Amino acid sequence: MTTAYRIATFFALAILLPCSLISQQTPAQPQHAAPKSSGSALVLDFGPTASNPEGKAAADRFLQAMGGPAKVNAVKSLRQTVVALRQGQRVELEQSIVYPDKQAQKMTLPQGKALLVVTPTDAFMVVRGQSQNLPPTQRAALDATLKHDFINILQRIDDPKYVFVATGQEKVGDAEATVVDVEADGVPTRWWIATDGKLLQERYSDMTQAGGIIQTMTYSDWKSFGGLNYPTKYKLFSEAGQPQMSMTLTAMEVNSAVDRKVFERPAQ
Numbered sequence: 001m002t003t004a005y006r007i008a009t010f011f012a013l014a015i016l017l018p019c020s021l022i023s024q025q026t027p028a029q030p031q032h033a034a035p036k037s038s039g040s041a042l043v044l045d046f047g048p049t050a051s052n053p054e055g056k057a058a059a060d061r062f063l064q065a066m067g068g069p070a071k072v073n074a075v076k077s078l079r080q081t082v083v084a085l086r087q088g089q090r091v092e093l094e095q096s097i098v099y100p101d102k103q104a105q106k107m108t109l110p111q112g113k114a115l116l117v118v119t120p121t122d123a124f125m126v127v128r129g130q131s132q133n134l135p136p137t138q139r140a141a142l143d144a145t146l147k148h149d150f151i152n153i154l155q156r157i158d159d160p161k162y163v164f165v166a167t168g169q170e171k172v173g174d175a176e177a178t179v180v181d182v183e184a185d186g187v188p189t190r191w192w193i194a195t196d197g198k199l200l201q202e203r204y205s206d207m208t209q210a211g212g213i214i215q216t217m218t219y220s221d222w223k224s225f226g227g228l229n230y231p232t233k234y235k236l237f238s239e240a241g242q243p244q245m246s247m248t249l250t251a252m253e254v255n256s257a258v259d260r261k262v263f264e265r266p267a268q
Contacts, residue, residue: 048163048165048181048183049163050160050163051163051164051165052164052165052166054166054178055163055164055165055166055180055181056157056164057166058164058166058178058180058191058193059153059154059157059164059180059182059191059193060157061193061196061197062150062154062191062193062197062198062199063154063157063197064197065196065197065198065199065222065229066150066154066197066228066229066230067224067227067228067229071227071228072151072154072155072228073155074255075099075151075155075228075254075255076098076099076255077096077097077098077099077254077255077256077258078095078096078097078151078252078253078254079094079095079096079097079252079253079256079258080093080094080095080096080097080249080251080252080253081093081094081095081249081250081251081252082095082247082248082249082250083247083248083250084245084246084247084248085245085246085247086244086245086246089109089110090110091107091108091109092107092108093105093106093107093108094106096258096262097146097149098258098263099151099152099155100146100152100155101119101120101143101146102118102119102120102263103117103118103119103142103146104116104117104118104262104263105117112127112128114126114127115127116134116142117262117263117265118134118139118142118143118146119263122263122265123138123139123142124265126266131265131266144187147184147185147187148182148184148187148188148189148204150191150199150202152184153182153184156184156185159185161183161184161185161186162182162183162184162185163181163182163183164180164181164182165180165181165182166178166179166180166181167179167180167181170192172192172194172200172201172218173200175194175195175200176194176195177192177193177194177195177200177201178192178193179191179192180192180193188204188205189202189203189204190202190203190204198219198222198231199219199231200218200219200220201216201217201218201219202216202217202219203215203216203217204217213238213239214239215236215237215238215239215244216236216237216238216239216241217234217235217236217237218234218235218237219231219233219234220232220233220234221233225252225253225254226254228254230249230252231249232248232249232250233246233247233248233249234246234247234248234249235247
């Protein structure tokens, strides 16, 4: 993808890291008509230095919808399996996240397998058995993607470096949502939080591409994983509202053992 993974997230995120690799290897396809979506632009110059009551209340509602502070704060690692469809291509993703700053993603592409790893001390990609450093700009973008991962944000909901400012109400499909501008320690994102607390939509700047682009991710089909509630359907849209990728979370393990070797650069 263009950002890293928005599987979780992505998400994010990242479940959204692999898109940059896919986009480098797949030819451009004709775009389909843009769906109806909110026209709210993302303000990259955030400005506010403190949350407003409405924004903090919406963020608290989201935290409760995910299972509450105890469940969210207990998350130390996630292992996820995601199937993504992009421009007719099927991509299988196996993602490991160790919060707050380690992520590894194995991708099975029609062209072969690839591995993408970012840690505080290294950032590399392995393709066809050959490892290469990620450019500093891409590494910074992937670090930012994990920083605005909503688990990371909600675990720091009371940190003054994390600001939540509600800007109004909007419809996402048939659902009413509170629009919340979030600054995650300097990384801006925008959330649409439903009345039941579920995150319906997120908009953020993907800096993996020159100049940065604004993308929108929608979330649906929430399920419980040991008491942690998590979306399992994701759709990625371009700034113009054109569909870019659809993803399905097929498996997730919370706090399972993650082999530290997955984050180590293989010997050449």
